[in-house]
Amino acid sequence: MTRCRLCGSEAMASVVDLGATPPCESFLAADQLDQPEPAFPLHLRVCTDCWLAQIPPLITPEETFSEYAYFSSYSTSWVEHARTFVADAVRRLALGPDAFVVEVASNDGYLLRHMVDRGIRCLGIEPSVNVGAAAREADVPTLTEFLDPGVGSAVRAEHGPADLVVANNVYAHIPDVVGFTEGLRALVADDGWVSIEVQHLLTLIEENQYDTIYHEHFQYYTVASATRALASGGLTLVDVELLPTHGGSIRLWARPAEVAGEPSPAVADVLTREKAAGLQELSGYTEFSARVAKVRRDLLKFLVEAAERGETVVGYGAPGKGNTLLNHCGIRPDLLPYTVDRNPYKHGRFTPGTRIPILPPERIATDRPDYVLVLPWNLRAELTEQLSFVHEWGGRLVFPIPELSIVEVKA
Structure with a gap:
């Protein structure tokens, strides 16, 4: 990797090199056991200009997500997490019967089913054919597409602008950060909201969570780097929540830049924590590789x-x-x-x-x-x-x- 995919800088520093592995969701059938199996380098680096941590985009989202093995509904706690989020978002944003909600990477409808139950018009955008089919069978309207600015504009033209766009556990999964963010902006109403959940690089580093580094996850965010990523597509971070999911995640609340206003105190608080942990300088990353090696040995x-x-x-x-x-x-x-x-x-x-x-x-x-x-x-x-x-x-x-x-x- 020679350039940062967000800011274009060539100032890339190694964080941890995990060798070469197959794509993590490429489960093998019995008749594939005697066939060659491709493996790709898994080397996490951080850009020392914008501090976005990232791996090279050696596989494409199409290779990973056209047929996918992960169904969110098999996790009881994850379905409950989604139900709680929907209840809180409906209350926070005063979403009524005239609202329109879009979820990007909606999987098998685990979240939008709760919108359907509330009578709120919604649409899932899910690239995996098999998983999207499961959502439609559960009566969750779902479009089989990868989000980009063109798809976002087409959905907006057909269905109208979304009062809320949800993008949970997908912002790490797309190599074109800027294009995807522009797609979110195309979907959301000019006075609407975007909610993104993604693993927090702070807890990944502090808690040795190196197994969440895999080829599906192209980048790993702090609030600082996420703020810059959102801005690349015309969105402004206005609030953040710290969540226990996936060992420690952040929920980013963003709005179109024109209506965003000042960010909440929570944003400044988390930025202060990240800076204190050294994540805006190389000192915060230098010991991680040694701690990863100890997990392996133990x-x-x-x-x-x-x-x-x-x-x-x-x-x-x-x-x-x-x-x-x-x-x-x-x-x-x-x-x-x-x-x-x-x-x-x-x-x-x-x-x-x-x-x-x-x-x-x-x-x-x-x-x-x-x-x-x-x-x-x-x-x-x-x-x-x-x-x-x-x-x-x-x-x-x-x-x-x-x-x-x-x-x-x-x-």
Whole structure:
């Protein structure tokens, strides 16, 4: 990578190099196991001019999202998060029966279903054909497209301007930051609102959350760099909320620059925190690579020692972040014979690169392993409750991030 995709600067500094891995959602069918599997460098750098952290755009969104393995509705806590957001947004923005809401990257309708239930006119824009079809089956109007300025203008011309545009967990997934932001501006009414949720680089660095670095995530935002990204498309940040989702996210509230006004005190507060953490200078990034290496060593030591003791360890979940962790650590079926997942789309498939079988969740109760390695560690509270049954045979849960943690669960 020679230039920053936001500001064009060539002043790019290395943050962490995770080697080369396959795309994290490219789960393998059994008949693909003897075929070559492409892998791409996974090297995070930061621009020392605008401080946008980013990886090279080595794969395209079309390659990743035309057929997608992630369905949001399989996470109970995520559906509840969406329901709460809708209730709060309706109240905050006084959205009534005449309002129009658009969600970009609307997945299987997990969020807009709550708008539908409230009788609020809405539209999802979802690039994945299979996931968008699931949304339409759930009576959530959904357009199969990638957002760009042309699509934004076409939707506005057909449906009218949106009072609220929601873009949750997608602002990191697009390499053309400026074009995507211009698309958001094309969608939103001149006096409307844009709400974006994206993982916070501050917590990623502080909590060793390096497994959320993968090829789908082209960039990683602080509030400072997000402010600049929004401005590139004619939007101004007016408020920010700190969220616990994905290990620590930010909810950015933006408006067209012409009507934005002064930002809330919360914006200044978070900017101060980021500056204190050194994220607007190289000092905030220099120790991250060493802490990532320790996560790897600690997890491998645990798995090897468990195997030598004759104890069994299986996985829970097959999230994209888990595949970064498994590939970086070099974990294969000899150390983790299988993982399970609630999403039946993944059953009978294998994790990319590491080729670990993915089975239905019921397999854990059948096999009664000594340990369950929880790969979606960001759902710790939800999954600790879901997996509480492992106490019946003395099983324990293992969380690899932010540091190795072995937990005895209670009934």
